[in-house]
Amino acid sequence: MLYALILVVSALLWATSLSSAVAQEPSNALSDKTAKAEPVSEIKLGYLRAYAPQLALSVLDVPPRDEGVAGAKVAVGDNNTTGTFLGQKFTLDVSEVRPDADVVPAFNDMVSKGALYILADLSATQLLSIADLARDKGVLILNVGATDDRLREEECSANTFHTAPTRTMLADGLAQYLIWKQWRRWVLIYGSHEPDKLFADALRRAATRFGGEIVAEKEFTDTGTARRTDTGVVQIQRQMPVFTQGFPDHDVMLVADESEVFGTYVPFRTWMPRPVAGTAGLIPSAWHPASEQWGGTQIQNRFAKANGRRMLSKDMAAWTAARIIGEAATRTQSADPEELADFIRADDFSIAAFKGQKLTFRKWNWQLRQPIFLGDGRSVVSTSPQEGFLHQFSELDTLGIDQPETRCVLK
Amino acid sequence: MFRRLTFLSAGFVVAAGICSPAFAYMVYVSNEKDNTVSVVDSTTKEVVRTIDVGQRPRGITISHDGKFIYLCASDDDTIEIIDTATYEIVGSLPSGPDPELFVLSPDGKTLYVANEDDNLVTVIDLESRHVRAEVPVGVEPEGMGISPDGKSMVNTSETTNMAHFIDTETNEITHNVLVDARPRFAEFKPDNSEVWVSAEIGGTVSVIDNASREIKHKITFEIPGLRSESIQPVGVRITADGTKAYVALGPANRVAVVNAKTYEVEKYVLVGQRVWQLAFTPDQKSIISTNGVSNDITFIDVATDEPIQSVTVGALPWGVVVSPN
Numbered sequence: 001m002l003y004a005l006i007l008v009v010s011a012l013l014w015a016t017s018l019s020s021a022v023a024q025e026p027s028n029a030l031s032d033k034t035a036k037a038e039p040v041s042e043i044k045l046g047y048l049r050a051y052a053p054q055l056a057l058s059v060l061d062v063p064p065r066d067e068g069v070a071g072a073k074v075a076v077g078d079n080n081t082t083g084t085f086l087g088q089k090f091t092l093d094v095s096e097v098r099p100d101a102d103v104v105p106a107f108n109d110m111v112s113k114g115a116l117y118i119l120a121d122l123s124a125t126q127l128l129s130i131a132d133l134a135r136d137k138g139v140l141i142l143n144v145g146a147t148d149d150r151l152r153e154e155e156c157s158a159n160t161f162h163t164a165p166t167r168t169m170l171a172d173g174l175a176q177y178l179i180w181k182q183w184r185r186w187v188l189i190y191g192s193h194e195p196d197k198l199f200a201d202a203l204r205r206a207a208t209r210f211g212g213e214i215v216a217e218k219e220f221t222d223t224g225t226a227r228r229t230d231t232g233v234v235q236i237q238r239q240m241p242v243f244t245q246g247f248p249d250h251d252v253m254l255v256a257d258e259s260e261v262f263g264t265y266v267p268f269r270t271w272m273p274r275p276v277a278g279t280a281g282l283i284p285s286a287w288h289p290a291s292e293q294w295g296g297t298q299i300q301n302r303f304a305k306a307n308g309r310r311m312l313s314k315d316m317a318a319w320t321a322a323r324i325i326g327e328a329a330t331r332t333q334s335a336d337p338e339e340l341a342d343f344i345r346a347d348d349f350s351i352a353a354f355k356g357q358k359l360t361f362r363k364w365n366w367q368l369r370q371p372i373f374l375g376d377g378r379s380v381v382s383t384s385p386q387e388g389f390l391h392q393f394s395e396l397d398t399l400g401i402d403q404p405e406t407r408c409v410l411k
Numbered sequence: 412m413f414r415r416l417t418f419l420s421a422g423f424v425v426a427a428g429i430c431s432p433a434f435a436y437m438v439y440v441s442n443e444k445d446n447t448v449s450v451v452d453s454t455t456k457e458v459v460r461t462i463d464v465g466q467r468p469r470g471i472t473i474s475h476d477g478k479f480i481y482l483c484a485s486d487d488d489t490i491e492i493i494d495t496a497t498y499e500i501v502g503s504l505p506s507g508p509d510p511e512l513f514v515l516s517p518d519g520k521t522l523y524v525a526n527e528d529d530n531l532v533t534v535i536d537l538e539s540r541h542v543r544a545e546v547p548v549g550v551e552p553e554g555m556g557i558s559p560d561g562k563s564m565v566n567t568s569e570t571t572n573m574a575h576f577i578d579t580e581t582n583e584i585t586h587n588v589l590v591d592a593r594p595r596f597a598e599f600k601p602d603n604s605e606v607w608v609s610a611e612i613g614g615t616v617s618v619i620d621n622a623s624r625e626i627k628h629k630i631t632f633e634i635p636g637l638r639s640e641s642i643q644p645v646g647v648r649i650t651a652d653g654t655k656a657y658v659a660l661g662p663a664n665r666v667a668v669v670n671a672k673t674y675e676v677e678k679y680v681l682v683g684q685r686v687w688q689l690a691f692t693p694d695q696k697s698i699i700s701t702n703g704v705s706n707d708i709t710f711i712d713v714a715t716d717e718p719i720q721s722v723t724v725g726a727l728p729w730g731v732v733v734s735p736n
Contacts (some may be wrong), residue, residue, distance in 0.1 A: 078550045081530050082571040085549065085587045295569065295593070298551050301509070301528055323570075330572070331589065352570070352592040352612040356662075357640035395638065 041335040042089045043079075045322055046115030047072050048106060048130075049145075050099040050122045057264035060377070063312075068121045068144055069094055070307040071315030072322045074299075077306070079326030088329055092322070097126075104129055111139055116337045117325045119318055120160075121145035131157040140341055142321035145314060148198065149401060152365040156408035161344070161366040163324070164317040167202040169400035170284040173372025173384035174277055175206035176398070180386040183251035183275070188217045189244070189266070190256035200256040203278065210389075214254075216247045222261045236262070240269035247271070254278045281376065284384070287316035288375040293383075294356040320353045320368065327351055356383070362397070365408040369396035436692050437495070437734040438699055439480055440708055441468035442725025448482065448493070449724035453692055453733065456710060456720050462498045465491050470512035470555075471730040474537075475519040480732070483510040483524070490524065490535075495734065505542055507533040512730075514555040514564065516579070523564050523577075525552040532566045532575075534582055544582035548575045556597030556606060558621065565606050565619075567594035574608045574617070576624060586624040590617045598647040598656075600671070609644035609658060616644050616658055618674065630658075630674050637663055646688040650695060650713070657698050657711075659686040666700050666709075668716050678716050682709035690731040701728040 047069055056062045064070070072092055079090040093115050095106045103126040110118060118134065119142050120127050127146055134141050134157075141160040143151065149166045151157075178184070186207060190200035200217075207214050220243065244253065244266070253270055255278035257263030263280035275281060289310035292300065299319070303311040311319075328340040328349075343349060350358035355371045362369060374382045389398045397403070435454040442449060446468060450460035465484025472481050473495070480493040483506065490504040490513070506513075509528040516523070521543070524533040532552060534544040549571025557564040557579070566575045567590070574597060576586040591613020598607045599621070606619045616630040632642045643661030649671055650656070656669040662685050668678040683702025691698050697719070700709045706726055710719045 078570050081550045082568075082573070084547070085571070085573065085575075085584075295551070298527055298569075305528070327572075350592065350612070357643075358592055358612045358614075395640075 040087050040089050042091060042114075043325065043329050043335050044113070044115040044117070045072070045076065045090060045092050045325060046110040046118045047092060047094045047318070048103065048110060048118050048120050048122060049094065049096045050101070050103070050126055051096045052099050054260075056260050057262075061260070061264065063314075064309055066307065067312055068119075068314040068318045070309075071303070071311065071318035072119055072144075074303050074306050074315075075319040075322030075326065078302075078323065079329070082326065082330055086330060086333055088335065090322075090326060090329075099123055099126075101126075102129070104133065107133065111137055116140065117142065117340075119144050119321050121314065121318070124148040124151055124155075127151060127160070128155055128157075131155075131160055135159040138337055138341075140325075140337070140344075142324065144317040144321050149202070152362075152367045153401060153407040156365045156410060158366075158410040161321075161324070161361065161368070163321045163368045164314070165286050165370060165372060166367065166400050167199050168205060169367075169370075170372055171199065171202035171206040172209065172399045174282065174284040174374060175203070175210045175212055176384045176386040176389050177282075177374050177382050178252055178277065179210045179212060180388070184212050185250045186212055186214050186252050186254050187244075187247045187250040187274075188214050188254045188256065189220055190217070191259050191261050191263070192219055192221045193259040193261070195258040196256050196261075199258055199279065203254050203256060215250050218243070218247075220257070220262045222259065236265040237269060240265055241271045244269075245271040250274060252277055253281075255280045282374055282381060283376070284372045284374055286313040286370065286373070287311060288313075288373040288380045290375065290379050291354070291373060293380070294354050296354045299354050316353065320351060320359070323353070324351050357396075359396075360394070362403070364403050364406050365410070367400070369394060369399075371396065372399060436694075436736075438690070438692075438708070439471055439473065439732050439734070440701060440724045440728045441471040441482060441730040442706075442727060443467055443469055443703070443729040444726035447725045448480070449728070450498070451708065451722055451724065453697065453710075456722050458722065458724060460498055461725065462493060464493070464500065465489060469729045470510065470525075471732045472513060472515050472522075473732045473734060474515070475735060477735045481513065481515070481522060483513060485509050485511055485527070490522070502540070504535050504537075504540055505533075506535070507531055507542070507545070512553055512555050514557045516557055517559055517561040521579075523555055523557065523566075525555050525566055527551050527553060530568070532564075532577065546575075546577055546582055546584065548584070549573050549587075554594055554596040554608065556599050558599045558603045558606075559601055560603050562603075563621075565597040565599075565608070567597050567608055569593045569595065569611075572610075572613075574606065574619060588617075588619055588624055588626065590619075590626070591615045591629075595645045596647050598649055600649055601651055601653045607647050607649065607656065609647050611643045611645055611661060614639055614642050614644065616647060616669075628674050630669060630676070632658075632660060632663075632667055632676060632679075634660075634663055634665065634679055645686070646700075648689045648691055648698060650691070655713075657689050659689050659700055661685055661687065664702075666698075666711060680711055680716055680718055682711070682718055683707045683721055688730045690733050692733050693735050699731050699733065701731050703727045703729065 107130045143162040255263045267276040328343040438451040440449040448462040466486035470483035490506040492502040507526040511527045513524040522535045532546040549568025551569035554567035574588045591610030593611040618628040620627045642663045646659035658667040665679040683705035685704040709721045
């Protein structure tokens, strides 16, 4: 029914749109008359990162030591290639703190060394601790790691741009696909840690939004079970069917386990033979290491050559963030932070990031609009927004919290 | 086999009977995903041959005498030379890594190659098969156009978003012109006056004045019922008389017909899915589009701008070139 309605709307749009070819005068076309580079101006980027070795249920999912940083480095390299034609040089200063540490000293240190564009790969709490400082110092923060919606909503900040997608964007991207498949009845199992509960909230919201039905829910409490030990696996194989027993019939089992406590163990061990999606099975993400579409092969090759591994979502978020600064510097032919910031905030700013269309910012909270990849461990299954999910402004705004719902007041 | 032959020849007789005696050109299509080149007869519009080639074939062009096809086998880091008499691979050129697209100089002696992974344009002397020069350009070089007078060539870099003008005498960059996001193709007007550069993600075609090397106009596209994001200009071809241009619009599944004097878009021709490259037949009566996702090519009649016929080729057709004779 919903789908039928969408088709009608689409037909109406088709019928009422006007056919016209627009002849547009060149707008702020920049052309460099000479190939000779001007005196070099330096643009300093910082990468501020909360890091501690992380456990994962599968050894394949242990985050690489340079996750995120590697993407920023490739982008800085790309910016520097372009910079050779314009007399611009980009640098990247990387600083790490513990995930629970006070990040303010590291931030101040970075800024005092001249980095005015900080790629933040921090927890929401850490990021909030520097947001006001950044605004006062005229520093732009580009959030490449935190998916927390609150950073774009009630705790949004005028100086913080987000290239990482939110949990609601990820959940909506997944939900659209399940609805498109007509797999509407879901069971939700979620972990007992805060991030798991936030992603479960995002999935519940997506169900309401797109017409999915969560027929049952259950929390998987972290009791500190062993991870990759023999006994752990044996126990899990016996535990999981029992844990998933007794649910009403459903099409898909949704898993919310960002904390890597049980999610990876769900596929193929459920009581009923059902596909799994969420943080395990079919996973929504900002990027997929096997994406070759839309010129993806090129960035994948470039990244693999530089880093000896495949490109992950955080690498892409960081690449995009550093490219945004590069793009602003190229187009304005300037290294002036205010000019760059104005350019990024302008209505017509966009960035290309191998996702099949230009990416733009939501001006009400500085979240980067982007398609969401849906993949299993091997390949891209689909990308959302799915066909038929329409929007009056941008189909990418069918993903995540939209302007009419936002609680963000930029300041 | 015999039946098929009979059918084919019957078809040929019928076609020959109805049409004015049009000369049959051979259309060569590189198929990126199955490592082949399809050979299509322009009169019968049948695939007459499929040539096995190197990995990830993309850019394709042909020598002016029609004897050799040059093909970028991107994942093999080489350019293959195919003899059009035998369809055998008879040699290769030292292309540098990941060749994607190239352009042949008007005198037929030099090949300019975009090396996507290494941010280089490689200049190859065809007679000696040696690299004459390497020109550092922006990130992800792709589009390659050369002025009909042979004096300058333009490379576009997809992530740097520039059209780099290279002096073919010195093999050095003389001008860098910023264009919109992901510039894919550069095409000179036959009178050397302008270069048209398409921007796939930007959704525009920049018309650059070849004398001042400044953008004098930007062409945009609007198609009823389609989001602007799905209109992604790639291949551009301008008729020999300089009056009309064709622009392949990628996932918009259409080829735009543009008045090359007023820059007005006059028509959108629906072809196949994800249209990327274009080539005229030498008599300029047809233009052929490669439709990557629907695995076919479409012949468009240049006089009426109507699609005439689509022909299924290999997997993910990328580039197309037509024999000159």
